[in-house]
Amino acid sequence: MNEILVFNSGSSSLKFALYAAAKTPEGNSESALKALALHYRGHFSGLGTRGAAVTLKLVAESGEEYALDELHAADNHEDAITLLMAWLANREGGGTLGGIGHRVVHGGQRYREAVVLSADDVDELETLSSLAPLHQPHCLAPIKLLMARYPEVPQVASFDTAFHADQPWVAKQFALPRELTAKGLIRYGFHGLSYDYINRTLPDVLPSDAASERVIVAHLGNGASLCAIHNGKSVASTMGFTALEGLAMGTRSGSLDPGLVLHLIEQEGMSAQEVSTLLYKQSGLLGVSGISSDMRELLTSDAPEAQEAIDLYCYRIAREIGSLAAALGGLDQLVFTAGIGEHAARVREKVAAQCEWLGVQLDSDANVRDKTWIASLDSRVGVWVIPTDEERVIASDCLTLLDAD
Protein backbone atom coordinates (compact mmCIF):
# COMPACT_ATOMS: atom_id res chain seq x y z
CA MET A 1 0.00 0.00 0.00
CA ASN A 2 1.28 3.49 -0.79
CA GLU A 3 1.90 5.94 1.98
CA ILE A 4 1.93 9.72 2.15
CA LEU A 5 4.46 11.57 4.26
CA VAL A 6 3.73 15.09 5.45
CA PHE A 7 6.10 17.75 6.80
CA ASN A 8 5.08 20.83 8.76
CA SER A 9 8.28 22.78 9.40
CA GLY A 10 8.65 25.57 11.93
CA SER A 11 11.68 27.61 12.86
CA SER A 12 12.96 25.15 15.46
CA SER A 13 10.48 22.33 15.10
CA LEU A 14 9.63 19.77 12.49
CA LYS A 15 6.33 17.94 12.63
CA PHE A 16 5.70 14.95 10.40
CA ALA A 17 2.93 12.46 9.84
CA LEU A 18 2.68 9.29 7.80
CA TYR A 19 -0.67 8.18 6.37
CA ALA A 20 -1.93 5.22 4.41
CA ALA A 21 -3.07 6.62 1.07
CA ALA A 22 -6.39 4.83 0.79
CA LYS A 23 -8.18 5.60 -2.46
CA THR A 24 -11.64 6.99 -1.88
CA PRO A 25 -14.51 5.90 -4.09
CA GLU A 26 -15.90 9.46 -4.20
CA GLY A 27 -12.48 10.85 -5.16
CA ASN A 28 -13.21 14.27 -3.66
CA SER A 29 -11.19 16.14 -1.07
CA GLU A 30 -13.88 15.76 1.61
CA SER A 31 -13.71 11.98 1.52
CA ALA A 32 -9.91 12.12 1.16
CA LEU A 33 -9.65 14.03 4.45
CA LYS A 34 -11.56 11.36 6.33
CA ALA A 35 -10.23 8.28 4.49
CA LEU A 36 -6.63 8.88 5.50
CA ALA A 37 -5.46 6.43 8.14
CA LEU A 38 -2.67 7.81 10.30
CA HIS A 39 0.28 5.43 10.73
CA TYR A 40 2.68 7.63 12.69
CA ARG A 41 2.87 11.21 13.81
CA GLY A 42 5.99 12.79 15.25
CA HIS A 43 7.49 16.04 16.30
CA PHE A 44 11.14 17.08 16.60
CA SER A 45 11.70 20.20 18.66
CA GLY A 46 14.81 22.13 19.71
CA LEU A 47 16.44 21.65 16.27
CA GLY A 48 19.35 23.98 15.65
CA THR A 49 18.92 25.84 18.93
CA ARG A 50 22.24 25.94 20.70
CA GLY A 51 22.29 23.92 23.89
CA ALA A 52 18.69 22.70 23.50
CA ALA A 53 18.28 18.96 23.37
CA VAL A 54 16.19 17.56 20.53
CA THR A 55 12.98 16.10 21.80
CA LEU A 56 11.08 13.67 19.67
CA LYS A 57 7.58 12.44 20.12
CA LEU A 58 6.37 9.66 17.87
CA VAL A 59 2.84 8.37 18.15
CA ALA A 60 1.49 5.38 16.27
CA GLU A 61 -2.00 4.98 14.89
CA SER A 62 -2.92 3.01 18.01
CA GLY A 63 -2.05 6.03 20.19
CA GLU A 64 1.03 4.22 21.51
CA GLU A 65 4.03 6.53 22.06
CA TYR A 66 7.48 5.52 20.84
CA ALA A 67 10.95 6.69 21.76
CA LEU A 68 13.40 6.08 18.92
CA ASP A 69 17.02 6.50 19.90
CA GLU A 70 18.29 6.75 16.32
CA LEU A 71 16.05 9.77 15.64
CA HIS A 72 17.26 11.56 18.77
CA ALA A 73 20.67 11.90 17.10
CA ALA A 74 19.30 14.75 14.94
CA ASP A 75 20.55 18.21 15.77
CA ASN A 76 19.32 20.17 12.78
CA HIS A 77 16.48 19.94 10.26
CA GLU A 78 18.61 18.15 7.68
CA ASP A 79 19.77 15.46 10.13
CA ALA A 80 16.22 14.99 11.32
CA ILE A 81 14.95 14.40 7.78
CA THR A 82 17.83 12.09 6.88
CA LEU A 83 17.31 9.93 9.97
CA LEU A 84 13.56 9.89 9.56
CA MET A 85 13.73 8.82 5.89
CA ALA A 86 16.18 6.03 6.78
CA TRP A 87 13.95 4.85 9.61
CA LEU A 88 10.89 4.87 7.34
CA ALA A 89 12.66 2.90 4.62
CA ASN A 90 13.93 0.26 7.06
CA ARG A 91 10.69 -0.23 8.97
CA GLU A 92 9.26 -3.69 8.92
CA GLY A 93 6.06 -3.83 6.87
CA GLY A 94 6.44 -0.24 5.63
CA GLY A 95 4.72 0.75 2.36
CA THR A 96 6.11 2.67 -0.60
CA LEU A 97 6.00 6.41 -0.51
CA GLY A 98 3.43 7.74 -3.01
CA GLY A 99 4.08 11.41 -2.28
CA ILE A 100 5.42 13.93 0.18
CA GLY A 101 3.32 16.91 1.24
CA HIS A 102 4.61 20.12 2.78
CA ARG A 103 3.12 23.09 4.55
CA VAL A 104 4.32 26.22 2.75
CA VAL A 105 3.38 29.35 4.64
CA HIS A 106 3.36 31.95 1.83
CA GLY A 107 1.95 31.27 -1.62
CA GLY A 108 1.89 34.93 -2.68
CA GLN A 109 -0.49 35.92 -5.49
CA ARG A 110 0.36 33.02 -7.76
CA TYR A 111 -0.43 29.97 -5.60
CA ARG A 112 -4.12 29.95 -4.76
CA GLU A 113 -4.35 26.20 -4.19
CA ALA A 114 -2.09 23.21 -3.49
CA VAL A 115 0.30 22.19 -6.31
CA VAL A 116 2.60 19.34 -7.29
CA LEU A 117 5.96 21.12 -7.06
CA SER A 118 8.48 21.67 -9.85
CA ALA A 119 11.95 23.15 -9.40
CA ASP A 120 10.60 26.42 -10.89
CA ASP A 121 7.89 26.57 -8.22
CA VAL A 122 10.53 26.27 -5.51
CA ASP A 123 12.49 29.18 -7.05
CA GLU A 124 9.31 31.27 -7.21
CA LEU A 125 8.40 30.46 -3.60
CA GLU A 126 11.89 31.37 -2.48
CA THR A 127 11.26 34.95 -3.64
CA LEU A 128 8.60 35.20 -0.90
CA SER A 129 11.02 34.33 1.92
CA SER A 130 11.38 37.93 3.11
CA LEU A 131 7.59 38.03 3.67
CA ALA A 132 7.72 35.07 6.06
CA PRO A 133 11.27 35.02 7.43
CA LEU A 134 10.43 32.75 10.37
CA HIS A 135 8.75 30.17 8.16
CA GLN A 136 9.37 30.18 4.39
CA PRO A 137 13.07 29.19 4.47
CA HIS A 138 12.28 26.32 6.86
CA CYS A 139 9.39 25.15 4.67
CA LEU A 140 11.50 25.18 1.50
CA ALA A 141 14.67 23.57 2.89
CA PRO A 142 13.14 20.06 3.29
CA ILE A 143 11.52 20.35 -0.15
CA LYS A 144 14.86 21.08 -1.81
CA LEU A 145 16.62 18.33 0.13
CA LEU A 146 13.97 15.71 -0.66
CA MET A 147 13.67 16.73 -4.33
CA ALA A 148 17.41 16.17 -4.74
CA ARG A 149 17.43 12.84 -2.91
CA TYR A 150 14.13 11.36 -4.10
CA PRO A 151 13.49 12.86 -7.55
CA GLU A 152 11.02 10.06 -8.30
CA VAL A 153 8.70 10.91 -5.39
CA PRO A 154 6.24 13.75 -6.19
CA GLN A 155 6.11 16.60 -3.69
CA VAL A 156 3.10 18.72 -3.00
CA ALA A 157 2.91 22.17 -1.40
CA SER A 158 -0.18 23.17 0.58
CA PHE A 159 -0.35 26.87 1.34
CA ASP A 160 -1.36 28.71 4.50
CA THR A 161 -2.55 31.56 2.29
CA ALA A 162 -4.76 29.47 -0.05
CA PHE A 163 -7.85 29.29 2.19
CA HIS A 164 -8.03 33.11 2.13
CA ALA A 165 -7.40 33.53 -1.61
CA ASP A 166 -11.02 34.39 -2.43
CA GLN A 167 -11.63 36.90 0.37
CA PRO A 168 -13.54 39.99 -0.77
CA TRP A 169 -11.21 42.57 -2.27
CA VAL A 170 -12.11 45.12 0.41
CA ALA A 171 -10.75 42.73 3.06
CA LYS A 172 -7.47 42.32 1.18
CA GLN A 173 -6.67 45.91 0.28
CA PHE A 174 -4.50 48.23 2.33
CA ALA A 175 -5.28 51.95 2.08
CA LEU A 176 -2.15 52.50 0.02
CA PRO A 177 -1.61 54.05 -3.43
CA ARG A 178 -2.92 51.80 -6.21
CA GLU A 179 0.49 51.17 -7.77
CA LEU A 180 1.66 49.47 -4.56
CA THR A 181 -1.52 47.40 -4.31
CA ALA A 182 -0.96 46.33 -7.93
CA LYS A 183 2.48 45.03 -6.94
CA GLY A 184 0.87 42.53 -4.56
CA LEU A 185 1.15 44.57 -1.36
CA ILE A 186 -2.15 43.21 -0.09
CA ARG A 187 -3.41 41.15 2.84
CA TYR A 188 -3.00 37.39 2.28
CA GLY A 189 -3.87 35.81 5.65
CA PHE A 190 -2.21 32.70 7.11
CA HIS A 191 -2.97 29.53 9.15
CA GLY A 192 -5.25 28.56 6.24
CA LEU A 193 -4.59 24.82 6.55
CA SER A 194 -5.78 24.95 10.14
CA TYR A 195 -8.87 27.01 9.21
CA ASP A 196 -9.63 24.66 6.32
CA TYR A 197 -9.53 21.70 8.73
CA ILE A 198 -11.79 23.39 11.29
CA ASN A 199 -14.17 24.54 8.56
CA ARG A 200 -14.52 20.97 7.30
CA THR A 201 -14.80 19.48 10.82
CA LEU A 202 -17.25 21.87 12.46
CA PRO A 203 -20.30 20.48 10.59
CA ASP A 204 -19.57 17.05 12.16
CA VAL A 205 -19.98 18.41 15.70
CA LEU A 206 -22.61 21.13 15.19
CA PRO A 207 -26.19 20.18 15.97
CA SER A 208 -28.17 20.18 12.70
CA ASP A 209 -30.38 23.09 13.81
CA ALA A 210 -27.45 25.32 14.89
CA ALA A 211 -26.81 28.51 12.94
CA SER A 212 -23.42 28.29 11.28
CA GLU A 213 -23.36 31.09 8.74
CA ARG A 214 -21.02 33.33 10.76
CA VAL A 215 -18.04 31.60 12.37
CA ILE A 216 -14.86 32.98 13.95
CA VAL A 217 -11.95 30.59 14.46
CA ALA A 218 -9.17 31.56 16.89
CA HIS A 219 -5.95 29.74 15.97
CA LEU A 220 -3.80 30.39 19.04
CA GLY A 221 -0.46 28.58 18.70
CA ASN A 222 3.07 29.95 18.52
CA GLY A 223 1.76 32.24 15.85
CA ALA A 224 -1.83 33.35 16.35
CA SER A 225 -4.58 34.68 14.15
CA LEU A 226 -8.34 34.81 13.79
CA CYS A 227 -10.40 33.99 10.72
CA ALA A 228 -13.95 35.06 9.92
CA ILE A 229 -15.74 32.37 7.92
CA HIS A 230 -19.04 33.14 6.22
CA ASN A 231 -20.94 30.17 4.81
CA GLY A 232 -17.74 28.12 4.71
CA LYS A 233 -15.57 30.81 3.04
CA SER A 234 -12.86 32.96 4.59
CA VAL A 235 -13.99 36.60 4.44
CA ALA A 236 -11.49 38.28 6.80
CA SER A 237 -8.46 37.45 8.90
CA THR A 238 -6.23 39.26 11.36
CA MET A 239 -2.97 38.39 9.58
CA GLY A 240 -2.13 40.28 6.42
CA PHE A 241 0.84 40.76 4.09
CA THR A 242 3.04 38.89 6.56
CA ALA A 243 2.42 36.69 9.61
CA LEU A 244 3.26 39.67 11.81
CA GLU A 245 -0.07 41.51 11.65
CA GLY A 246 -2.95 41.15 14.09
CA LEU A 247 -2.80 39.45 17.47
CA ALA A 248 0.11 39.47 19.90
CA MET A 249 1.91 36.09 19.58
CA GLY A 250 4.63 34.10 21.32
CA THR A 251 7.45 36.35 20.13
CA ARG A 252 5.71 38.53 17.51
CA SER A 253 4.24 41.94 18.27
CA GLY A 254 1.12 41.72 16.11
CA SER A 255 -0.34 45.00 14.85
CA LEU A 256 1.40 48.24 15.79
CA ASP A 257 1.03 51.84 14.84
CA PRO A 258 3.16 51.98 11.63
CA GLY A 259 4.41 55.33 12.94
CA LEU A 260 6.11 53.44 15.75
CA VAL A 261 8.21 51.51 13.23
CA LEU A 262 9.25 54.83 11.64
CA HIS A 263 10.13 56.15 15.08
CA LEU A 264 12.36 53.12 15.78
CA ILE A 265 14.21 53.70 12.52
CA GLU A 266 14.38 57.50 12.53
CA GLN A 267 14.71 58.35 16.23
CA GLU A 268 16.15 55.18 17.77
CA GLY A 269 18.50 54.60 14.83
CA MET A 270 17.54 50.93 14.40
CA SER A 271 18.31 49.15 11.14
CA ALA A 272 15.64 47.25 9.19
CA GLN A 273 17.22 43.99 10.39
CA GLU A 274 17.09 45.12 14.02
CA VAL A 275 13.45 46.14 13.72
CA SER A 276 12.66 42.79 12.09
CA THR A 277 14.35 40.88 14.93
CA LEU A 278 12.53 43.01 17.51
CA LEU A 279 9.07 42.50 15.98
CA TYR A 280 9.39 38.83 14.99
CA LYS A 281 11.53 37.40 17.78
CA GLN A 282 11.60 39.63 20.86
CA SER A 283 8.06 40.94 21.24
CA GLY A 284 4.64 39.39 21.99
CA LEU A 285 4.31 37.30 25.15
CA LEU A 286 8.10 37.11 25.47
CA GLY A 287 8.65 40.86 25.18
CA VAL A 288 5.82 41.92 27.47
CA SER A 289 6.49 39.32 30.17
CA GLY A 290 10.28 39.38 29.92
CA ILE A 291 9.94 35.75 31.01
CA SER A 292 8.86 33.41 28.21
CA SER A 293 7.01 33.04 24.93
CA ASP A 294 5.49 29.81 26.22
CA MET A 295 1.95 30.24 27.51
CA ARG A 296 2.33 27.25 29.86
CA GLU A 297 5.16 28.99 31.67
CA LEU A 298 3.28 32.28 31.93
CA LEU A 299 0.13 30.61 33.25
CA THR A 300 2.07 29.05 36.10
CA SER A 301 4.15 32.13 36.92
CA ASP A 302 3.36 34.43 39.88
CA ALA A 303 5.17 37.37 38.31
CA PRO A 304 2.91 40.38 37.63
CA GLU A 305 4.64 40.77 34.24
CA ALA A 306 3.40 37.29 33.24
CA GLN A 307 -0.15 38.28 34.17
CA GLU A 308 0.18 41.53 32.24
CA ALA A 309 1.32 39.64 29.13
CA ILE A 310 -1.65 37.24 29.38
CA ASP A 311 -4.07 40.14 29.92
CA LEU A 312 -2.77 41.99 26.87
CA TYR A 313 -2.82 38.78 24.79
CA CYS A 314 -6.48 38.14 25.65
CA TYR A 315 -7.54 41.77 25.28
CA ARG A 316 -6.13 41.87 21.74
CA ILE A 317 -7.98 38.68 20.83
CA ALA A 318 -11.28 40.00 22.20
CA ARG A 319 -10.92 43.31 20.34
CA GLU A 320 -10.16 41.55 17.07
CA ILE A 321 -13.12 39.20 17.57
CA GLY A 322 -15.23 42.37 17.66
CA SER A 323 -13.64 43.51 14.41
CA LEU A 324 -14.27 40.18 12.64
CA ALA A 325 -17.83 40.03 14.01
CA ALA A 326 -18.33 43.41 12.30
CA ALA A 327 -17.03 41.94 9.03
CA LEU A 328 -19.47 39.01 9.43
CA GLY A 329 -22.43 41.12 10.59
CA GLY A 330 -22.72 39.07 13.81
CA LEU A 331 -21.52 35.78 15.23
CA ASP A 332 -23.02 32.28 15.43
CA GLN A 333 -20.06 30.08 16.40
CA LEU A 334 -16.67 30.74 18.01
CA VAL A 335 -13.99 28.02 17.79
CA PHE A 336 -10.71 27.86 19.74
CA THR A 337 -7.86 25.79 18.30
CA ALA A 338 -4.03 25.18 18.28
CA GLY A 339 -1.78 24.79 21.37
CA ILE A 340 -3.16 27.66 23.46
CA GLY A 341 -6.71 27.55 22.08
CA GLU A 342 -6.98 23.82 22.77
CA HIS A 343 -5.37 23.74 26.21
CA ALA A 344 -5.34 27.12 27.96
CA ALA A 345 -8.73 27.31 29.72
CA ARG A 346 -7.81 30.58 31.43
CA VAL A 347 -7.15 32.27 28.09
CA ARG A 348 -10.49 31.07 26.71
CA GLU A 349 -12.26 32.23 29.85
CA LYS A 350 -10.75 35.72 29.71
CA VAL A 351 -11.49 36.10 26.00
CA ALA A 352 -15.06 34.83 26.39
CA ALA A 353 -15.71 37.20 29.31
CA GLN A 354 -14.83 40.13 27.04
CA CYS A 355 -17.15 38.81 24.30
CA GLU A 356 -20.29 38.60 26.44
CA TRP A 357 -21.72 41.58 24.57
CA LEU A 358 -21.69 39.37 21.44
CA GLY A 359 -23.74 36.68 23.17
CA VAL A 360 -20.82 34.45 24.27
CA GLN A 361 -21.26 32.63 27.57
CA LEU A 362 -19.04 29.80 28.76
CA ASP A 363 -19.84 26.77 30.86
CA SER A 364 -16.86 27.13 33.20
CA ASP A 365 -16.79 23.45 34.13
CA ALA A 366 -16.76 22.31 30.47
CA ASN A 367 -14.13 24.98 29.77
CA VAL A 368 -11.64 23.83 32.41
CA ARG A 369 -12.04 20.27 31.19
CA ASP A 370 -11.20 21.24 27.55
CA LYS A 371 -14.53 19.78 26.38
CA THR A 372 -15.49 20.14 22.72
CA TRP A 373 -18.59 22.19 23.55
CA ILE A 374 -17.81 24.84 26.17
CA ALA A 375 -20.75 27.27 25.89
CA SER A 376 -23.42 27.45 28.57
CA LEU A 377 -26.87 26.21 27.55
CA ASP A 378 -28.22 29.75 27.27
CA SER A 379 -25.26 31.10 25.30
CA ARG A 380 -26.51 32.70 22.06
CA VAL A 381 -23.17 31.92 20.38
CA GLY A 382 -21.86 28.33 20.20
CA VAL A 383 -18.34 28.04 21.65
CA TRP A 384 -16.08 25.12 20.72
CA VAL A 385 -12.64 23.64 21.34
CA ILE A 386 -11.61 21.64 18.27
CA PRO A 387 -8.06 20.26 17.90
CA THR A 388 -6.63 21.31 14.57
CA ASP A 389 -4.82 18.98 12.15
CA GLU A 390 -2.86 20.81 9.47
CA GLU A 391 -1.02 17.60 8.50
CA ARG A 392 -4.26 15.84 7.57
CA VAL A 393 -5.25 18.69 5.23
CA ILE A 394 -1.83 18.50 3.54
CA ALA A 395 -2.15 14.72 3.17
CA SER A 396 -5.62 15.08 1.69
CA ASP A 397 -4.26 17.62 -0.83
CA CYS A 398 -1.60 15.03 -1.76
CA LEU A 399 -4.19 12.33 -2.17
CA THR A 400 -6.42 14.53 -4.31
CA LEU A 401 -3.55 15.78 -6.51
CA LEU A 402 -1.62 12.55 -6.83
CA ASP A 403 -4.44 10.05 -6.63
CA ALA A 404 -1.89 7.86 -4.86
CA ASP A 405 -3.25 4.45 -3.99
Ligand SMILES: Nc1ncnc2c1ncn2[C@@H]1O[C@H](COP(=O)(O)OP(=O)(O)O)[C@@H](O)[C@H]1O
Ligand atom coordinates in the same frame (compact mmCIF):
# COMPACT_ATOMS: atom_id res chain seq x y z
N1 LIG B 1 -1.43 22.53 28.22
C1 LIG B 1 -1.20 23.75 27.77
N2 LIG B 1 -1.62 24.83 28.44
C2 LIG B 1 -1.38 26.07 28.00
N3 LIG B 1 -0.71 26.34 26.86
C3 LIG B 1 -0.27 25.30 26.14
C4 LIG B 1 -0.50 23.96 26.54
N4 LIG B 1 0.07 23.14 25.61
C5 LIG B 1 0.61 23.94 24.68
N5 LIG B 1 0.41 25.24 24.98
C6 LIG B 1 0.90 26.44 24.27
O1 LIG B 1 0.69 26.34 22.88
C7 LIG B 1 1.67 27.12 22.19
C8 LIG B 1 2.20 26.33 21.01
O2 LIG B 1 1.12 26.01 20.18
P1 LIG B 1 1.27 25.06 18.91
O3 LIG B 1 -0.04 25.06 18.21
O4 LIG B 1 1.83 23.76 19.32
O5 LIG B 1 2.32 25.90 18.09
P2 LIG B 1 3.03 25.68 16.70
O6 LIG B 1 2.36 24.52 16.00
O7 LIG B 1 2.76 26.96 15.98
O8 LIG B 1 4.46 25.47 17.01
C9 LIG B 1 2.73 27.48 23.23
O9 LIG B 1 2.57 28.81 23.66
C10 LIG B 1 2.40 26.54 24.38
O10 LIG B 1 2.75 27.10 25.61
Ligand SMILES: CC(=O)OP(=O)(O)O
Ligand atom coordinates in the same frame (compact mmCIF):
# COMPACT_ATOMS: atom_id res chain seq x y z
C1 LIG C 1 1.86 31.52 9.91
C2 LIG C 1 2.26 31.27 11.32
O1 LIG C 1 2.31 32.18 12.12
O2 LIG C 1 2.53 29.99 11.65
P1 LIG C 1 2.95 29.41 13.08
O3 LIG C 1 1.78 29.69 13.99
O4 LIG C 1 3.14 27.95 12.84
O5 LIG C 1 4.18 30.13 13.52
Ligand SMILES: [Mg+2]
Ligand atom coordinates in the same frame (compact mmCIF):
# COMPACT_ATOMS: atom_id res chain seq x y z
MG1 LIG D 1 1.51 26.11 14.07
